[in-house]
Amino acid sequence: MTRSLRVAVVGAGPAGIYAADILTKSDVEVSVDLFERMPAPYGLIRYGVAPDHPRIKGIVNALQKILDRDGVRFFGNVEYGVDLKLDDLRHFYDAIVFSTGAEKDRPLDLPGIDLPGSYGAADFVSWYDGHPDVPRTWPLDARQVAVLGVGNVALDVARVLAKTADELLTTEIPDNVHAGLKASPVTDVHVFGRRGPAQAKFTPLELRELDHSPNVEVIVHPEGIDFDAASMAAIRSNKQVEMVVKTLQEWAIRDPGSRPRRLHLHFLEAPVAIEGENKVELLRTERMELTGDGNVRGTGEFTDWPVQAVYRAVGYLSTHLSDLPFDHVSGTVPHQAGRVLDLDEQHIPGVYVTGWIKRGPIGLIGHTKGDALETVTSLLADAEHRATDATPEAVVRFLEQRAIPFTTNEGWLKLDAHEKALGTAQGRDRIKVVDRDEMTGISRS
Structure with a gap:
């Protein structure tokens, strides 16, 4: 291969991060960019697990090690369907994995x-x-x-x-x-x-x-x-x-x-x-x-x-994603082993799903690992260089030209340290910052 396979993962909760983990551990040279509409990662762990479950939130430590890995980048405060579309992602990536979960x-x-x-x-x-x-x-x-x-x-x-x-x-x-x-x-x-x-x-x-x-x-x-x-x-x-x-x-x-x-x-x-x-x-x-x-x-x-x-x-219930088919009864994207299927039940090239948007909102956090493995196995079996501009800098220029105030893993670590400092001042592990603009400002400072 003349270059690494470029993969976008839409949704940086456990399902998306597990997909990035499996991709970057594979025998294929892969680089992964995670896109998340929240300024911070971790999805349902941050915004769906009760605050008195600290041991469940301990999963964050393992997920953070994946975000820190070479070949993985995080783009927060970027909303699919608003800030970028499927055609945009296809321009920059060889494959796209949707892991947007279910929060309704x-x-x-x-x-x-x-x-x-x-x-x-x-x-x-x-x-x-x-x-x-x-x-x-x-x-x-x-x-x-x-x-x-x-x-x-x-x-x-x-x-x-x-x-x-x-x-x-x-x-x-x-x-x-x-x-x-x-x-x-x-x-x-x-x-x-x-x-x-x-x-x-x-x-x-x-x-x-x-x-x-x-x-x-x-x-x-x-x-x-x-x-x-x-x-x-x-x-x-x-x-x-x-x-x-x-x-x-x-x-x-x-x-x-x-x-x-x-x-x-x-x-x-x-x-x-x-x-x-x-x-x-x-x-x-x-x-x-x-x-x-x-x-x-x-x-x-x-x-x-x-x-x-x-x-x-x-x-x-999952939300219908623009430009993707959706089963409104099950609240999932139609797929076969993670490959997204169109109305004729044909695989849409380069498009995949994992997590609750794939199988529905059932099971515990650890069950998403099996989902991710199946999806990544399909993706790697199909692997082709499809992107028009697969240089890592291209998507950064795109976001900057659109004046999207995206956050990064480094920015998240700043926010993480800030929240922990707020907690320390009151004898607590952390006090969560709630306001989106404040979260983004701290991350981009």
């Missing part, structure tokens, strides 16, 4: 879902994680709150809502988030799952963390602890399911304590309607029963829960 809330067809006081979990997560593109305030005025869903995001949302704000002062939460949570009058947070405990999607570690707060009493309502044949099979065959069920059973039979706030877990309760005059006033659920195969059916028994806010945590 999946809709829920429920009467009253649009009432004031009904929120998407992803929007709330973006607020408490200091996402630069969301409002700085959040309406935390409910005493009783419902969270719909039994995945890890639902538990994160419930835990952050239920904890006292001062418990989070050891984390990187921004000052505006601490102030908002400090003023919250919440006393009870109810988490609802339409199926049984053996069908819950959270991990044992996430579940057990609920019980660590000295201010939050975790209450499992025993009427939802039920199992059918499929449930018992899942418990016997899956260690994680067994651990989750064991913990829930133990909590269901213990005597409640006297901590000032309560986090309730309800199983076999399906939301059927949200009601209120001009805002959320109650959630109606239907009691469900297991049918033997892990599914459920309604019993016709309904309960009204007096809540003033409802958070739906029923899944994330």
Whole structure:
């Protein structure tokens, strides 16, 4: 080869950085440029993981080593479809990998879902994680709150809502988030799952963390602890399911304590309607029963829960990317082993996907490594020199000519040091900078 293969990766979350890692470790000489619409890298780790999960954020240390590698460059504050298009990327790169993830809330067809006081979990997560593109305030005025869903995001949302704000002062939460949570009058947070405990999607570690707060009493309502044949099979065959069920059973039979706030877990309760005059006033659920195969059916028994806010945590959804096909049902880009397919199911040369935009928002962060390996294997098998101008300086000139205030890995390290210094001054590991212009200014200083 007369020159290295030039690859652009759009999206610098774990999926994109893992793709860069595998590419630069391959036997082919490859240089990778990562484009990210945020001024900082790491995607969902920075803006989707609850601030009281420092060990999960420890993955950042490994990802940073990849960004520091020769042959890898980071271009932050550059938005695909706005600052550059697919044709632009094709001009500078032989192949493009899209790893833009999923950060929108999946809709829920429920009467009253649009009432004031009904929120998407992803929007709330973006607020408490200091996402630069969301409002700085959040309406935390409910005493009783419902969270719909039994995945890890639902538990994160419930835990952050239920904890006292001062418990989070050891984390990187921004000052505006601490102030908002400090003023919250919440006393009870109810988490609802339409199926049984053996069908819950959270991990044992996430579940057990609920019980660590000295201010939050975790209450499992025993009427939802039920199992059918499929449930018992899942418990016997899956260690994680067994651990989750064991913990829930133990909590269901213990005597409640006297901590000032309560986090309730309800199983076999399906939301059927949200009601209120001009805002959320109650959630109606239907009691469900297991049918033997892990599914459920309604019993016709309904309960009204007096809540003033409802958070739906029923899944994330990817955004349609310009100039790419999109399956609006699955929320993914059609592909075959990572190769993006057009409407005729033919591979679009040089265009690939990895991560949640490829397989949907399921699985843990580590699962993106397998996605990336499959995609990179396809890319290297197809490798051709397609770029019109593959010199590394060409894309830099392009961004500068368009007056795009992009950030770099060096700039991110400046911002990283600045946030850590802010934290040190208050005895914390970090305080996150929220404002986009401030983030960009520090990075480009």
